[in-house]
Structure formats: structure tokens, C-alpha cells
Amino acid sequence: MPETPLPDETGGPDNRTLKRVGIGAAIVALLVVAAGTASRLGATSDLRDVAAQAAVPTVAVVRPQGGAGAGDLVLPGNVQAYNSAAIYARTNGYVRRWLADIGDSVRAGQTLATLDAPEVDQQLAQAQADYQTALAxxxxxxxTATRWNALLAEDAVSRQEADEKAGDLAARSAxxxxxxxxxxxxxxxxxxxxxxxxxxxxxxxxxxxxxxxxVAGNAASQPLFTVSDIHRMRVYVRVPQAYSAQLKAGMTAALALPEYPGRSFAATLTRSAGAVDAQSGAVLVELQADNPDRALKPGAFAQVRFDLGAGNGNSLTLPSSAILYGKDGPTxxxxxxxxxxxxxxxxxxxxxxxxxxxxGGVREGERLIDTPPDAIQTGDRVKVQRTAETGGRKGAAHAD
Structure with a gap:
């Protein structure tokens, strides 16, 4: 018969049981370590994902817009009279009376004022007396020259004496x-x-x-009168160089004045300076407008609206906040x-x-970042806010 193992004299577990318990404990420890490691790796991966997502900024976008009215070019204009003349005194004197005041309509040749010039009157009297003396x-x-020429024919005087008398006549005549x-x-x-x-x-x-x-000829003197022909008015506008090629003689424009809200005045472009001003970078053009009711006043400010038409690059508008200014210009x-x-x-x-x-540079409907950061570069990735279109400008808003 096989021998039955005797129990431990102390009454504890045998060696085989202890081994099994040790192996089980080791396995449990390994499983705990593996689970902890996997959890840490997963948390690290999630942290990377969160960090990567946080690194992609969320931006609001706008879209360039065209449409009706976007092709209008509105510029400030200066209204001037068709003809204007400053009337100065041409002689010294005192104002005797004036016969016209501001706002009066006058005709060509109509007397505006008369002057008293006693000094000129005395100078004229003296000049007339001097003329009578010179004439005598x-x-x-x-x-005398006639008599001496007759005597010369009879050889009664010399040629020299006759020539002297003729010369004296020439001097007296001068x-x-x-x-x-x-x-x-x-x-x-x-x-x-x-x-x-x-x-x-x-x-x-x-x-x-x-x-x-x-006092005539005084550079500091102001004109006694100013007469303006306002039956037709001239309007001068400085047009940016980018638009100068689109403005042609004969095209019409609309004038708006602050004192006549809601009223528009028709004007016609008549001529262009044909040169770009070096300081303003603009071309000076002239328009003319009829003024039957004298509503247009010389020196007035006006908003001049040119209809350049839609569907071109100039018809796209966008908020100023979408422009990024840098060393390479606006972007x-x-x-x-x-x-x-x-x-x-x-x-x-x-x-x-x-x-x-x-x-130029963008097309209608493209998505542009509103208020872009200065550090943004080509190739960067962004997330677009899911916001609704607002007024056809801000929004655009479908994230990828």
C-alpha cells in the first residue's frame, strides 16, 4: 500500500498548497499591474487627443458678398459754380455806394458798386494838361520843320539844320x-x-x-463782390486709381446732399484730369449738373454715387475685421x-x-476667418463655429 503523507506536525498547509497560493497571488499582482498600465496608457492617449483637439482653434467665419448695390462707388464731391469771379477794385478810392447784395441776381455789365477816386481825377486833369502842352x-x-525843308530847297539853310528840325519834330511827336x-x-x-x-x-x-x-493791388485785400453763375454746377471728385479706368465721359452719377435727405440730383461726367495725383493716388474728374431751382450751392459737400455694375471683383464686400494687415500688405x-x-x-x-x-483676391461665397490671429499661417487647421448666417456676412457655419 502507498504511503499516506503525514500532515505537518504543526498542523499548517503543506508545501504544495503554499506554492499554489504564491502562484495565484503573483498572477493577481500581474493582472493588477497590467490593468493599471493599460488604464494609464488609455488616459495618456485620451489626454493627447484632448490636447490635440484643444490645439485646433475654433473660429468664426464671414463670406464676401456681392449683389444689388454692391457695385456702387460712393465718393465725396465738391460742388462749385459753373463760373465764379471775385471782383476787386482796380483803382484806389472810397466806396460811394453799393447796388447789389448777397443773393441778388445780376446781369452781365450791371453795376455792383461805385467808388470815389479824387486822386485819379486830379491825375487825369494833369495828364490832359500835359498832353495839350506836348501837342502844342x-x-x-x-x-518849323516844314519851313526849314522849304528853305533847304532854296539852299538857304544847311542839310544839318533841316535834319535837326526834323528830329525835333519826331521827339515832340513821341x-x-x-x-x-x-x-x-x-x-x-x-x-x-x-x-x-x-x-x-x-x-x-x-x-x-x-x-x-x-486799395488796389493789395495782396491781403478781399474781393468786394463775388459773382457766381449757378445755372449749372461743376462737381469735382477724386476717384481712386483702381476705379479710374471704369469711369468714362458721359456716364451718369447721382448726387446726395445732407440738406436734402432722400433727394437725388443727376450729374454727368464731363472730363477727367487723366493723371494720378502723387499724394492722394486718385484721379480728379469733373461732373456737371443742371441747377434750375438753385438747390445746389457753390462750395457744398455731396456724396457722388457711380453705378459700376455688379458681377465684378469690385462688387465684393466684407467686414473690416476679416482683414489682416502685415508686412506683405492686406491679407x-x-x-x-x-x-x-x-x-x-x-x-x-x-x-x-x-x-x-x-x-481682387477672393471670390463670392468663400469662408474667411473673422478677426484672424496675427500668427495664423497657410496650412494651419481650424474648426468653424456652427452658427447661422447673419445678414449675409458673418457665420458660414458648417464645420467639417
Whole structure:
């Protein structure tokens, strides 16, 4: 018969049982370590994913818009009279009276004011006396030269003496002509004591005061009157170079003035300077508008609206906040359907404050980042906010 193992004398488990318990404990320990390691690896992976997702910024986007009215070019204009003349005194004197005031309609040649010029009157009287003296001397020299020529024919005088008398006649004639010219000059100055309107128009300023001293030729003096022809008005506009090729003589524009809200005045482009101003980078153009009711006033400010038509690059507008300004000029950050960014240069045709008009670089409907960060670069990845379109500008909003 096989021998039965005897129990431990102390009554504890045998060696085989202890081995089994030790192996089981080791296996449990390994399982615990493996579970802890797997949990840590999973947490690390989740942390990486969270960090990667947090590294992709969420942005709001806008879309360039065109449509009706987007092709309008609105620029400030300066309204001027068709003709305007500042009337200065041409002679010294005192204002005797004035016959026209501001707002009066005047005709060409109508007297505006008269001056008293006593000095000119006395100078004219003296000049007339000098002319009479010179004329008398001329007549005497003429008769003397005639007699000496007759004596020369009879060999009663020498040729030298006859030539001297002829020369004296020529000198006296020249003095007489000079005196006559002085008389005519002073008569012209005397005629300048009557100030007249150069053309039909309206008196837009008057500085003449009765009894006031008028000094001709003073650079600091102001005009006594200003007469403006306002039956037709000229409007001067500085057009940015980017638009200058689209404006042609004969095209129409609409004028808006702050004192006539809701009213529009028709104007026609008549001519262009044909040169770009080096300081402003703009081309000066002139428009003309009829003014039958005198609603347009010289010196007024007007908003001039040109209809350039839609469907071109200049008809796209977007918020100013979408423009990123850097060393390479204005740029925008375009987001594709995969959330990838492309930094693209654009050309700003007109800055309207809250919005800008883009003449090149973007297409209608593209998604542009609103308020892009300065550090954004081509190839960066972003997430687009899921917001609704707002006013056709902000939003765009379908995330990839």
C-alpha cells in the first residue's frame, strides 16, 4: 500500500498548497499591474487627443458678398459754380455806394458798386494838361520843320539844320504820344471806379461798405463782390486709381446732399484730369449738373454715387475685421471644407469703415476667418463655429 503523507506536525498547509497560493497571488499582482498600465496608457492617449483637439482653434467665419448695390462707388464731391469771379477794385478810392447784395441776381455789365477816386481825377486833369502842352510843342516843331525843308530847297539853310528840325519834330511827336497814352491810362483807371458783373449770375459775397477805403493791388485785400453763375454746377471728385479706368465721359452719377435727405440730383461726367495725383493716388474728374431751382450751392459737400455694375471683383464686400494687415500688405485667411487655412493677399479698393470693398483676391461665397490671429499661417487647421448666417456676412457655419 502507498504511503499516506503525514500532515505537518504543526498542523499548517503543506508545501504544495503554499506554492499554489504564491502562484495565484503573483498572477493577481500581474493582472493588477497590467490593468493599471493599460488604464494609464488609455488616459495618456485620451489626454493627447484632448490636447490635440484643444490645439485646433475654433473660429468664426464671414463670406464676401456681392449683389444689388454692391457695385456702387460712393465718393465725396465738391460742388462749385459753373463760373465764379471775385471782383476787386482796380483803382484806389472810397466806396460811394453799393447796388447789389448777397443773393441778388445780376446781369452781365450791371453795376455792383461805385467808388470815389479824387486822386485819379486830379491825375487825369494833369495828364490832359500835359498832353495839350506836348501837342502844342508838336505843332510848333511840325511847322518849323516844314519851313526849314522849304528853305533847304532854296539852299538857304544847311542839310544839318533841316535834319535837326526834323528830329525835333519826331521827339515832340513821341512826347505827345506818351502824354496821350497816360491820359488813356488814367481814363481807364477812372472807369474802374464802377464795378460791374462780368456775367449773368448771383452775388455770393459782398465786402463793400460805404465810405470804406479801397486799395488796389493789395495782396491781403478781399474781393468786394463775388459773382457766381449757378445755372449749372461743376462737381469735382477724386476717384481712386483702381476705379479710374471704369469711369468714362458721359456716364451718369447721382448726387446726395445732407440738406436734402432722400433727394437725388443727376450729374454727368464731363472730363477727367487723366493723371494720378502723387499724394492722394486718385484721379480728379469733373461732373456737371443742371441747377434750375438753385438747390445746389457753390462750395457744398455731396456724396457722388457711380453705378459700376455688379458681377465684378469690385462688387465684393466684407467686414473690416476679416482683414489682416502685415508686412506683405492686406491679407485674408480662407478656410476650405477640410478646415485648412490659406492666407491670401487681397486688394482693397475702398474702405467704408465697418466694411471694405475688395477688388481682387477672393471670390463670392468663400469662408474667411473673422478677426484672424496675427500668427495664423497657410496650412494651419481650424474648426468653424456652427452658427447661422447673419445678414449675409458673418457665420458660414458648417464645420467639417
Amino acid at each position: 510843342n508838336q505843332k510848333l516843331a511840325s511847322s 512826347l505827345s504820344n506818351a502824354a496821350l497814352a497816360n491820359v488813356k491810362r488814367l481814363r481807364a483807371l477812372q472807369g474802374f471806379t464802377r464795378l460791374t458783373a462780368p456775367f449773368d449770375g448771383v452775388v455770393t459775397s459782398r465786402a463793400a461798405q460805404i465810405g470804406a477805403l479801397v 485674408v485667411a480662407v478656410v476650405d471644407v477640410n478646415g485648412r487655412v490659406t492666407v491670401r493677399p487681397v486688394t482693397i479698393a475702398r474702405d467704408e469703415g465697418a466694411t471694405v470693398v475688395i477688388s
